[in-house]
Amino acid sequence: MLILCLVFWLLGLGLQAACEPKMLRFARLPDLTLPPSVRWGRFIFPLLGLVIVFWSNPVVAIFVWAGTFSLAAVIVAIVWASLARVLESRR
Amino acid sequence: MQDNLRTRMGWLHAWVGFIAGLLLFCVFVTGSLSVFDTELTRWLQPEVPPQAPAFSPQVLDRTLPTVRELLQQGEKPFITLPSSRDPFVRVQHHDGYEFLTVPYNPQTGEQLQARDTAGGKFFYDLHYTLRTGLYGETLIAAAGLALLVTVGSGIIIHLRGLISDLLLVRPFAARLRAWLDVHILASVPFIPFVIMMAYTGTFIRTRTLFPPVSYISSIQNFVSPHRATEAEPPETKRDIPIGPSLPPLLDVAEKTLGKGQTGFILFLPNSVLFSRTDMSGPLLTREHVDFSPVDGHFLRHVLLSTPVTQTQQLMEGIHYARWTGTGLRWLYFLSGAMGAIMFASGAIIFLMKRRKVSGKRVMFRVAEGLTIGCIPGFLLATLAFFWANRLLPTSLPARHLAEVHCFFAAWCLSSTAGMLWSLLHRALPGWKIQLSALAFLGVLLTPLDFLTRPGASMLHAPTVFAATDICALLLGLASLQMVRRLRC
């Protein structure tokens, strides 16, 4: 349940990074104009994660949801920084 | 400089954050370790095997001689029942600082010959008192308030870039930029956790800062009991009744608390309390069923259930996190560790920003010396505690105190060295030496564990031993990387 919620947050935050011009500039990626249906994933994935943790165990749901958000943010940020470094070294 | 809300909040954030942050770094490190206090006690007593047979309630009576001995010494012993976190029966008592424990086989009741250790509870005590009792509690509660102010001002400063900079970390940018990114990454995603822990933690110790009576009366209350105890004659050895058999009482208690819901049995002079386990839910109710210590007849059932009390229990439960499963416990640990990184990076940024202008000033040198002592120095002392646990002879009298002395000796040494290096304008070698020592102790903790643990094997299931060793290894490698980057 925790892992699944983490995966949903990773997807949501990954999309958020891909939609954020500042993040794209940092990684020197071209402007990815994602279709609106994909952009909505930024909000839908976290909500799906919340539904799953509530369905699994409502007592711990909020704590797991908030905790996995923090962890996912760190993972996405580190992966994005590594990606930017790799792309920079290739140029 | 332009005087606006951001600059005012920036000033408040920097100064309050730096002054309280050095102390809060220690609080967050010990808090993160306290999440696994029970597991750490198992690492610190390697004679106790990782697995244990199933619990038989009959063994409780076999612990009674130890309980009686402790009662005669005027202690308030308690027996903790096996749980998913610790499968052994333990007789514990508080020595004024730590909970000292004696483990028993949960099926046979045989006492396990484990070394005397301050255990994981050492970090718990350090977390909220700094081992200085009420003074430490007051100081830490004040630091908790400072943390709330720092977080509030930090949110105001960073409000504009809260979303856009959330995932932005540039480790290979200019140093100040890289540290700022690390600081933001370690703080913004963890704001809910930090606010929750700062608020609940300060609330738990509010009485030390905001007593419900005037300060004059509370100082009088604090001073007068000491006078009374000074006049009291030394306590004579009390006559302790043989006491009732515990398994039937456990049965009765579980009819009220629920099957498997008894966490510990506390022995007081006038009653035996069967208390609900802290693992039963987010509310730390401490509901208990009391029996007579003479003949075991039922005395009372205590449960406070007003809405305000339940809110208080919820806040305590959230802060102590004893009800959580392994996954959530790791999230608490990681969030606490990131909190510590937030304070460490904040302190480094504070120094970096002022180095050019004030680098030669004595106060700056003192501030940097304190930072070296509080950040790598404190981590060094923490690892020294683990090393002392394994290297001190097991037959040493008052061994648990020797471990604690090793911790404070290491901390004192590293703080003094850091301060001296800094005052001599050699802060960089000071950082490098401390971080190198930290890397050495962290990386070599795993070999030390294998060499000093009876029955250690490379191919065992993930246990508290493996987890502790890996965490120390990661800390060591991170320190090594920092030493490497400092050379650049």
Place this chain on the structure above:
Amino acid sequence: MLRGLLALGLAWTCAHLITVGSPQWGPGARHDSVVFGQMIAIAAFPVLLLIAFGTQKPLHGALIAGTACILAALGLLFHA
């Protein structure tokens, strides 16, 4: 610096007055009212400090925090 100390003093006074007055909020449930008062005091302290320190004009911040102190002091007269 001076403004910071003033903000600290006002926020601390307000939080202290809340906890000192809280036992009188519920004469039949002193424990509960004290706990409730402490919950409010801990939340009020940082908010008041930030307001007292953060306003454009120092007097405005002091006035807001001072008013909160007066309200908290009125709580001393309050009997549930």
